[in-house]
Amino acid sequence: MNSLKLCLWLAVTSSTLFGQSARDIVAEVQKRSQADSQRYEGLLQVIDSRGKTSEKQWIYERLGSHGKSKATIRFVAPAEVKGVALLVVSYPDRASDQWMWTPAINRERRIAMQDRRTRFFGTDFSFEDLEERDIDHHEYSMKGEEAIEGEPCWRIEARPRPGKKSQYTRSVIWIRKTNYTYAQMENYSEDKLIRRLKYRRMENVQGIWTARTLEMEDMTRSSRTILKLESLKYNLLLTDDQFSVQALRQG
């Protein structure tokens, strides 16, 4: 009888532990990376399947975080794209609104919600990949543990909750046990691996462990994009006015 009770307790506890702990771990990742605002200068390298590399630079600013944020990306180089800017307004309960400003024709344009799977300006990131997602958009389940580049990680599967749109049917996330940071993420459509994102060059910036290099690999195109974050700062004094379509126009 006692052994039966023990088995029952173990079964209930372990399932609860695994189910909750996956979400808790992701929540902890979010909590630890929480910042009121963020700014960095990004260097973007796109390496196509033939090995040809193109580079771009942008300045990224964000106000708020994780599902309730506004962010701008302003391209500063090369000369042909200088001044092009993007505004992303993320909501906890629906997909983000995105606008783009093209100075050469003095026009802003709205990027349709339904097209978030479009590649982000020739990179291997999609518009959706750049959104800051709320933890409640997905359901999480623990799939075990696995080391990534020698570091022990939790392996967690995330699936979009019913009613939440995503181009991916599921994602597998590796989270470092040492500092609760993402180490790698694989995104699947049905059972096919579409994209793999690696988080590298971890640094503690103002108390927040941050990957200074993100490497996205597009498995279908055999190309990859490396984003390096320079001059990274958190919790700057940014205001709502800086994150509007009008502000986008003013540059």
Next chain:
Amino acid sequence: MILLRLLSWQYIRKHGPRSLLTLTGIVFGVAVFVAMHAANQSVFDAFQETINRIAGATELQVTAGEPGFDEDYLEKVQSLPQVRVAAPVVEAVVSTGLPGQGNLLILGVDMTGDRSLREYDLDSGEDAMMEDPLVFLAQPDSIMISTELARRNQLRINGRIALDTVAGSKEFVVRGILRPGGLTRAFGGNIAVMDIYAAQHVFGRGRKFDRIDLALAPGVQLDEARAEIQKALGPGFQVQPPSTRGQSFHSLLRIYNFILKFSSLFALVVGMFIIYNSFSIAVVQRRSEIGILRALGATRRQIAMLFLGESLAGGLLGSVAGLLLGYLVAGKVAANVTSLIEGAYGVTRPETRIGLTPALCVISIGAGLLTSIAAALIPARNAARTDPIKALQKGSVYALSPRADRVRMAAAAVLGAGGLFLVTSTKGLSLLYAGYLCVMVAAMLLTPRLALCVVSALRPVLRWIRPVEGVLAADSLMAAPGRTSATVAALMLSLALVIGLAGAARGSSARILDWVNTTLNPDLFVSGSRSLTDRNYRFPDSMTPELESVRGVEQVQRVRNVRIDYQQQLVLLMAFELRKVAQRSPRRAVEGDLKEMFRLAAEGKGVIASENFATLKGVHVGATLEIPSPAGLLRMPLVGVIREYADQQGALIIDREVFKKHWNDDGVDYFRIYLAKGAAPDRVKEAILTRFSGNRRLFVLTNQEARAFVTRLTDQWFRMQSGQILIAILVAILGIVSSLTVSITDRRRELAVLQAVGALRSQVRGTIWMEAAAVGLVSVILGLALGALQLYCLLEMTARDFPGLRFDFLYPYGVAAIVFPVILATAWLASLAPAESAVRGSLVEALEYE
């Protein structure tokens, strides 16, 4: 079969050239029919295929006529639950700086709004080569072209291509190349993709889209989605599958189809007469052969089948030859049609591929065979009825029996009277065609009697010219009206068609000239393109005061013409400053008071319709028209109907302010400029060009140049008609050559008798010449007379088939004057070879002929 091989084949071999000539009617009739259908089908298929290729996986398209609609509607459409993807599109047809490349269709699409920058061609996925998508979007001079265009012009990534924009010719950078397939096959590769906002910018489209392409959410039914989207947008929008857009092109070809159908039918009828004539003579020539066959036990049915078999074989040969000829000509016809559509409607030419469908082959060969058999029926029946004893006797067989003549006259009288009644007193199109047929049959039945009368009248003239030869020629014709009547009938019909077509062309030309004189009276036209029909480039309203300030300019009128969908038909909506138009170029009123209609319409209290619109829609002054606009249905009373030929589908005229309000569009297609007294048009033109040419694509047309443009357009229509006239003349010439050759050859014995009794060769030759000329003369006189009736019927058909296109009856005296000597000369030329053969051949053989 044995009879065919033993008798018919020998006869055909002996009379090879004549047999070939006999087939020409069928060849021409079938060729015109095949060319017309194959060309039309290829043009329609090309437009349809182009639309489908451009549409890709689009299930529905949202449009609001040519003026487009505000960008704001995109979000409204995107937010509908039935919609999975909604992608806006702007289209423009522009000329390139590339020699020999013609126009390019520019497709402005929202690159960020598609699944991927390389996936605009939804059919073929990863098909595009794009150097840098962000640069493509950031730079408005970016363009993506098809591989075909790149290959033809040795263009590569970062290569440059000049395009006409609203600000003049600008260089664009090739930043992407679309791989072959799908979209790029539209317009034979003359297609390019731009960012939609850049396209708006460079083509002066403001913040408007031409259409929105939709893909539906999974599980949503097309009809259900269509109804919901239509409900959400309102009646000013059209929500249709892409395939329906092709239908509008189909309607543009209606008049063209009408003319060609008419001509091919006529060519077949004329061909039928040539065959009838040839077979009738063959029956006569082979009387003794028929007599022998009958004496040897051949049945009447076998004799009839022998001739029908010959006709069938000839018909088959002629039909196949016609099919091939039609196929060869179809490419030219298709090029003509697309050129016409390009000129009149400003669309890019699609790449046409001529193909013969099995159905077309069967129908055309069937029509050729039927014509051939129908033509041989009467001669075959006559052959079958031939008495073996009489058949072996020589003698005149061309004389008409008094009884047959009476029957003919009675039938002609009944048919003629009935036909004339139907043509003049009924309203329906079918009754008109029935009446027309009756009149033509009556004319043919009357031909022998009429020919006899005319020849009798001509006899003294012929005698006066050449006493011996003239009398002999006239008497020969009078003695055998049966021999010449088919020749005369065939020629008469062809000439009647010539007169009918030429008269219709003259009538329409006169009307258009009158309209041009009334409407196109400004001194200068300032347009964004070389033509006044191309609406790819629009001017901003802000140009108006600048133009007004040019020295010498007294008045500037802004014009905006757009094609809108009115009751599922594209009609032209013309927005004028009506107060100014009323002063300067009042139109001709068809219904309503001219001053009052312009006053009401200028105050925004009504709409004016063109005559053809009112007739097509069956509306009269006082009716309320519901015009779809993006702002909803614009309900306005019809205050007047005027004569206006701007569009064959009909035109509606409203005041510019009304248009601005309901279409939220203050663009200008072209300016009509009136100069101050004494101002020199050339100087003002120069001043305008100097003022604007640096920063704007602009063409200044003088009044003469604008008229020349309109005339060029109408000339294209008339060129087509001229083609028909030419065919009719050609058929007439072939008819006369064939019939005279047959007729003279048939009289070899009679002519040999003349020589045997002492007639000189020159006299025999002269007799033949005069006889040929007399046949030509009789045919021309009757043909030109019947032509008047033909013209009347043709104008009635046009007016009833194309409401509003009622042209004046203007007899084409000029064409008649040309036709007269042409036919006489042809008749004489046609008689030269048989005459020489008759006078130079062996007398003994000739006397043994028959």
